[in-house]
Amino acid sequence: MLGGAADPDEIEFMEHNMAAAEPITSLTLRRPDDWHLHLRDGAMLAAVVADTAQHFGRAIVMPNLVPPVVTRADASAYRERILAHCIGYPKFQPLMTLYLTETTDASDVVAAAQAGIIHAVKLYPAGATTNSASGVRDFDKVRPVLDAMAEIGLPLCVHGEVTDPSVDIFDREAVFIDRVLTPLRAAVPDLKVILEHVTTADGVDFVRDAGSNMAATITTHHLFINRNHILAGGIQPHYYCLPVAKRERHRLALVAAATSGARQFFLGTDSAPHLDTDKQSACGCAGIYTAPNTLSCLAHVFEAESALHQLEAFTSLHGAAFYGLPPADDTITLVKRDEALVFPVSRATANGEVTIFDCGVPLYWEVEPRP
Ligand code: NCD
Ligand code: ZN
Numbered sequence: 001m002l003g004g005a006a007d008p009d010e011i012e013f014m015e016h017n018m019a020a021a022e023p024i025t026s027l028t029l030r031r032p033d034d035w036h037l038h039l040r041d042g043a044m045l046a047a048v049v050a051d052t053a054q055h056f057g058r059a060i061v062m063p064n065l066v067p068p069v070v071t072r073a074d075a076s077a078y079r080e081r082i083l084a085h086c087i088g089y090p091k092f093q094p095l096m097t098l099y100l101t102e103t104t105d106a107s108d109v110v111a112a113a114q115a116g117i118i119h120a121v122k123l124y125p126a127g128a129t130t131n132s133a134s135g136v137r138d139f140d141k142v143r144p145v146l147d148a149m150a151e152i153g154l155p156l157c158v159h160g161e162v163t164d165p166s167v168d169i170f171d172r173e174a175v176f177i178d179r180v181l182t183p184l185r186a187a188v189p190d191l192k193v194i195l196e197h198v199t200t201a202d203g204v205d206f207v208r209d210a211g212s213n214m215a216a217t218i219t220t221h222h223l224f225i226n227r228n229h230i231l232a233g234g235i236q237p238h239y240y241c242l243p244v245a246k247r248e249r250h251r252l253a254l255v256a257a258a259t260s261g262a263r264q265f266f267l268g269t270d271s272a273p274h275l276d277t278d279k280q281s282a283c284g285c286a287g288i289y290t291a292p293n294t295l296s297c298l299a300h301v302f303e304a305e306s307a308l309h310q311l312e313a314f315t316s317l318h319g320a321a322f323y324g325l326p327p328a329d330d331t332i333t334l335v336k337r338d339e340a341l342v343f344p345v346s347r348a349t350a351n352g353e354v355t356i357f358d359c360g361v362p363l364y365w366e367v368e369p370r371p
Contacts (some may be wrong), residue, residue: 036268217268299365
């Protein structure tokens with residue numbers, strides 16, 4: 001079991017609920033943040049942003065648009081486009097990121113961070129995932145940017161998969177840790193690094209044992225699916241994402257890490273909408289759309305692990321602490337209903353439907369609407 005001794009809050013929570021001796025049916029948490037989110041642009045942005053903004057306080061917004069968000073000016077303009085679609089949610093804060101390229105200018109990154117426009121830089125190994133063609137091939141070329149980030153405490157969000165075609169797709173995260181992450185940590189030890197959407201026990205172990213400037217985000221879907229969900233009984237494009245879901249033992253390691261209360265692990269949904277026509281194709285896109293039902297899914301997982309008392313740490317505390325931000329000053333309440341919830345199957349956009357994640361089990365925990 002991860003996490004070590006229970007903290008005083010946890011003991012208080014347990015004592016309170018044991019005294020009540022009733023199953024928990026209502027849970028109030030500081031408002032969650034999503035530390036890894038794809039909002040896209042244009043019609044897709046317009047269709048999906050409310051699914052996050054209605055429940056979350058902040059979200060780290062991924063920069064893999066086409067073309068990517070690479071400069072301070074790009075991030076600023078993208079932020080404005082997002083906010084233009086959040087009129088009904090004035091408190092929602094998109095936290096912008098820059099897409100690291102081999103020609104990224106360190107002084108532009110520092111200026112963007114110091115102006116409060118960006119909160120992280122994203123490293124995609126070139127070709128690793130959706131829209132990553134402009135990513136990094138030669139790590140020496142980005143060293144000045146990484147040094148500058150370490151100096152100002154700006155986190156690097158890492159897509160942790162090698163792209164070497166000779167490495168099996170199910171091994172790409174573990175090999176990345178050996179070939180890239182370990183040398184990177186040794187080269188720039190003061191850099192804050194987040195292993196995004198960790199999918200393996202190897203990744204969990206690495207992050208848990210690393211220093212205080214290393215963390216990992218865990219997605220909602222990787223807590224539910226293993227590789228059988230994608231491939232057994234017919235190919236399931238809506239369970240295909242990158243990094244691809246691994247064996248069941250890896251899923252169990254992720255559940256243990258997320259529910260453990262260990263400060264290194266926090267929510268990054270990686271909610272990544274694609275049109276159904278792009279996923280249900282001979283060459284389907286990677287990405288799972290989880291924003292609409294993520295919190296209901298998470299409450300289900302944490303309850304099943306008898307860990308509802310750790311949900312707030314995972315969704316609302318650890319991420320903010322790692323990013324050096326205060327936790328939210330408001331709350332949400334999740335209520336356990338008697339009847340299973342009914343979520344829409346898909347979200348409509350001007351260009352077609354986007355299937356919403358089906359976690360495969362009935363969900364009962366509902367977020368109470370924002371007052
Ligand atoms: C993401 C996307 O669609 O942008 N896809 C995914 O499968 N997770 C990119 C990413 O985070 O890898
Ligand atoms: Zn992502």
